[in-house]
Amino acid sequence: MKRIFYYIFLFVGAITFLYPFIWMISASIAPENEIGNLILFPSHLNFNSYKLMFEKIPIARAFLNSMIVSSSITIGVLVFGSMVGYALSRLEFWGRDAIFYLIIFTMTLPFQITLIPQYILIVKFGWVDSYFGLIVPYLMNALSIIMFRQYFKSIPQDLIDAARIDGCGEMRIIFRILWPNSIPAIITVGILTFMASWNEVLWALIVIRDESMMTMPQLVTLFAVGGRAESQLGVKLAAATILALPIIIAYLFFQKYFIQSMASTGLKE
Amino acid sequence: MKKKYLPYFLVSPYLIHFAIFVAFPVGFSIYLTFNNWNIIAPMEFVGLANYKRLFSDATFWKSLLNTVIFLVIHIPLQIVIALFLAELLNQKIKFRGFFRAAFFLPVIVSGVVVTILWQQLYGFDTGLFNRLLVKVGLGKIGWLTDPNIAMPAIAVMATWKNVGLYVILFLVGLQTVPPQYYEAADLEGATHFQKFFKITLPVINPTIFMVVVLSTIGGFSLFIEPYVMTGGGPLNSTISAVLYIYKQGFFYYHMGYAATLGFFFAMIILAVVVIQKRLVEKDR
Numbered sequence: 344m345k346r347i348f349y350y351i352f353l354f355v356g357a358i359t360f361l362y363p364f365i366w367m368i369s370a371s372i373a374p375e376n377e378i379g380n381l382i383l384f385p386s387h388l389n390f391n392s393y394k395l396m397f398e399k400i401p402i403a404r405a406f407l408n409s410m411i412v413s414s415s416i417t418i419g420v421l422v423f424g425s426m427v428g429y430a431l432s433r434l435e436f437w438g439r440d441a442i443f444y445l446i447i448f449t450m451t452l453p454f455q456i457t458l459i460p461q462y463i464l465i466v467k468f469g470w471v472d473s474y475f476g477l478i479v480p481y482l483m484n485a486l487s488i489i490m491f492r493q494y495f496k497s498i499p500q501d502l503i504d505a506a507r508i509d510g511c512g513e514m515r516i517i518f519r520i521l522w523p524n525s526i527p528a529i530i531t532v533g534i535l536t537f538m539a540s541w542n543e544v545l546w547a548l549i550v551i552r553d554e555s556m557m558t559m560p561q562l563v564t565l566f567a568v569g570g571r572a573e574s575q576l577g578v579k580l581a582a583a584t585i586l587a588l589p590i591i592i593a594y595l596f597f598q599k600y601f602i603q604s605m606a607s608t609g610l611k612e
Numbered sequence: 613m614k615k616k617y618l619p620y621f622l623v624s625p626y627l628i629h630f631a632i633f634v635a636f637p638v639g640f641s642i643y644l645t646f647n648n649w650n651i652i653a654p655m656e657f658v659g660l661a662n663y664k665r666l667f668s669d670a671t672f673w674k675s676l677l678n679t680v681i682f683l684v685i686h687i688p689l690q691i692v693i694a695l696f697l698a699e700l701l702n703q704k705i706k707f708r709g710f711f712r713a714a715f716f717l718p719v720i721v722s723g724v725v726v727t728i729l730w731q732q733l734y735g736f737d738t739g740l741f742n743r744l745l746v747k748v749g750l751g752k753i754g755w756l757t758d759p760n761i762a763m764p765a766i767a768v769m770a771t772w773k774n775v776g777l778y779v780i781l782f783l784v785g786l787q788t789v790p791p792q793y794y795e796a797a798d799l800e801g802a803t804h805f806q807k808f809f810k811i812t813l814p815v816i817n818p819t820i821f822m823v824v825v826l827s828t829i830g831g832f833s834l835f836i837e838p839y840v841m842t843g844g845g846p847l848n849s850t851i852s853a854v855l856y857i858y859k860q861g862f863f864y865y866h867m868g869y870a871a872t873l874g875f876f877f878a879m880i881i882l883a884v885v886v887i888q889k890r891l892v893e894k895d896r
Contacts, residue, residue: 346705353700357714360776363729364717379738423625436619446626449634451885455832455854456878459644459861459871460637466651483629513618542722545835545854549862560724567728568840579728587725594720598713601720606780 364587371581378577392577399578400566401554402585409559412477413540419482420536421529428491429517433503443492450485458549465550476550477558481540486608487532494528495521531604534597538590559586644871651867662872672873674848675856676880678763682852683831685767691823694775695816698782712783716776723773727840730769731756734841756842759849766837766850774830778823785816821892825885832881853877 362383370378371392373385378392396402430436431443461480470476498521506520522529547561557565563582594601645662649655666672697715701708718726733740734755742752755765793811802810834852838844844851844859851859857877861870 346703349700349703349705353697353705353711356697356700357711360714360717360772363726363733364721367725367729423629426622427626430619430622434619434622439619442623442626445630449630451882452634452638453829453832453878453881455857455874455881456641457634457637458854458857458874459867460640461633462861463640463651463867464632464637480633483626483633488626513622538720542724544722544724545858549858560722563728564724564836564840567724567731568843576732583725583728587721590720590722591717594713594717598709598716602712602716602780605716605719605777606784 364591367580367587368584371577371584373577375577378580392575392581395575396578396581396585400562400582401557402559402562402582404555405557405559405562406585408474408556409541411474412558413537415474415478416481416540417533417537419478420484420487421532423483424487424532425491425495425517425522425525427488428493429495429513429521431488432492432495434513446485446488450489462549471550472553472556474556477547480546481543484532484536487536490528490532490607491525494525498524530597530600531607534593534600534604535608537593538601541590641871641875644868645875647868649867650865655868658868662869665869666872666876671848671851671856672876675851675853678849678851679831679834679853681763682767682770682834683828685764686771686831687824687827689768689771690775690778690827691820693771694778694782694823697775697779698786701779701783702786712780715779718773719776723836724840726769726773727837730772731841734765757846759847762842762846762850766834766841769837770830770834774827778819781819781822782816785819786812789815817892821888824888828884828888829881832877 365383369383369385372388372390373380373382374387374389375391377385427446431439465471465476465480468475470479502520502524503516506516511520542560543558544560544564547558548564551557551561554562563586566582567579646657646659647655648658648662701711705711732738736742736752736754736757739755741755745752753761756762789811794807797807797811832853835854835858838850838852838855839858842850844855853873854877857870857873860866860873
C-alpha cells in the first residue's frame with residue numbers, strides 16, 4: 344500500500360520535470376493553431392516553425408559557432424588540464440604545493456570580480472567578435488586540473504617508470520600512457536566542460552555583437568527577448584529545441600556519466 | 613629539454629592563464645573602482661566616488677534585497693523537495709534509473725531553454741498555471757508582472773532547474789547511512805521522526821551545507837532568467853546582482869562603477885560563504 348504512494352509521488356515528480364520539454368518539442372512541430380494548446384500530441388506534423396526559424400535568424404551559423412567554440416574549449420581543457428594535473432601529481436619541483444593552493448584559491452574566486460576587466464582585456468586584444476574572445480579565457484579550468492591530478496594519483500608508478508625506461512618523454516607519458524588509463528576522468532571533464540561551454544550565455548552576450556559570430560544560446564536569447572519572435576511562439580520553441588537537443592541527445596547516451604560528473608563536482612566542494 | 617625545467621613547462625599554461633585572466637583582472641578591477649572610464653575616453657581618477665555612489669544607489673540595494681528574497685525561497689524549497697525525492701528514490705522501487713534521469717534532465721539543459729519554457733508556463737492569459745487557476749475557479753496571477761511575485765516566481769523556476777542535482781547528492785548521502793543504525797533504532801522503538809532527526813540528518817548535514825553554499829553563489833550569479841523573462845522589472849523587482857553589473861557595464865559603459873559593483877558582490881559572496889562555513893563547523 345505504501346509502495347503505491349511512492350510510485351504516485353515519483354510519477355508526479357517525473358511528469359513535472361519532463362512535461363515542459365516534451366511540450367516544447369511537440370509544440371515546435373505542431374500546426375500553428377495548436378501550439379498554444381499545451382497538448383502533447385499535435386493532430387499532424389508541421390515543420391513550419393522550423394522553416395520560419397531558418398528564415399529569420401542565422402541559426403545554422405550559430406550552431407556551427409557553438410560547436411567550434413565548445414569543442415575547442417573542451418580539447419584545450421583536456422590537454423592543459425592533464426598536463427598541469429600530471430605535473431602536480433607525479434613530479435617533484437619547487438613551488439608545486441604553492442601552485443596547487445593557488446588553483447584551489449582561484450576556484451573560490453567569484454566571477455563577478457573578473458567580469459569587467461576580462462572584457463576590457465578582450466577589447467584591448469582586439470578579440471571582440473572573434474572565436475578567440477569566446478575560447479581563450481576558458482581554455483584553462485581549475486576544477487579539471489584538480490580532477491586530473493586526483494585521477495593520475497591512482498595510477499601505479501610502475502606504469503610510468505616502465506615508459507620512462509622505454510625512453511618515453513613526459514608528453515608521451517601523459518597522452519599515450521596515462522590517457523588510455525584515465526578514460527573515466529577524461530569523460531567526466533569532457534562532459535562537464537562541453538556542457539558548460541555549450542550553455543554559456545553571459546560571456547557571449549558580452550564579447551559578441553556581430554550576429555554572424557553569435558553562439559546558439561546567445562542568438563536564441565536575443566531572439567526571445569528582442570521582439571523578433573513577435574507573437575510567434577512556435578519559432579521560439581523551435582529555436583529552444585535546437586539549442587537543447589544536442590545536450591539532451593548526449594544525455595540519453597551518457598546519462599550515467601552526466602549524473603556522476605555533476606555529482607562529483609558537487610561532492611568536491 | 614632539461615629535466616629540471618620540465619615541470620615548469622608543464623604547469624606554464626596554467627601560470628600564464630592565471631596571470632592574464634585571473635591575477636591581472638583582480639588587480640585591475642580594484643584599480644578600476646577608483647576611476648571612471650567608458651573604455652574610449654581617458655580614465656578619470658575619482659577616488660572613493662564609486663563607493664559613495666554605491667551606498668546611495670537604490671538599485672544596488674534593490675538587487676541585494678532581490679537576491680535575499682530569491683535565496684529565502686530557493687534554499688528551503690530546494691532542500692525539502694530534494695530530500696523528499698531522494699528519500700523516495702532510496703526505497704526499494706522499480707525504474708529508479710528512469711526517475712533519477714527524469715529529475716536530472718533540467719540540470720543539464722541550458723538556462724535559456726528553461727527560461728523560455730517557464731515564460732510560457734507563467735504567461736498571464738495562456739500560461740499553464742493561470743489556466744489551471746481559472747479552471748478551479750480562482751483568479752489569474754501576474755507571475756511575471758506583479759512586483760511582489762516576479763522574484764519568487766523566478767526562485768521557483770530556479771528550484772525546478774537545480775533540484776535534480778541535489779536529489780542525487782542527497783541520495784549519495786542517504787546511501788552512506790549504515791542500515792544497522794536504522795535496524796537498531798527500530799529495535800529501540802524509534803519513530804520515523806526520531807530516526808530522521810537523529811540518524812539521517814547528521815549524515816546529510818554536509819550535503820545541506822553544500823546546497824546552501826552553491827545556492828548562495830547561484831543567487832548572486834542569477835542573470836539569464838531575469839534577463840529573458842523580465843529584463844529586471846517590473847519596478848526593478850527582479851534585477852539581480854549580475855544583471856545590474858551587466859547593465860552598468862555594457863549598457864551605460866560605466867566600467868568603473870560596474871567594477872565596483874562586481875568587487876562588492878564578490879566580497880559579499882565570500883563573506884557569506886565563510887560565515888556559513890563557520891556556522892556549520894560550530895554545529896558539529
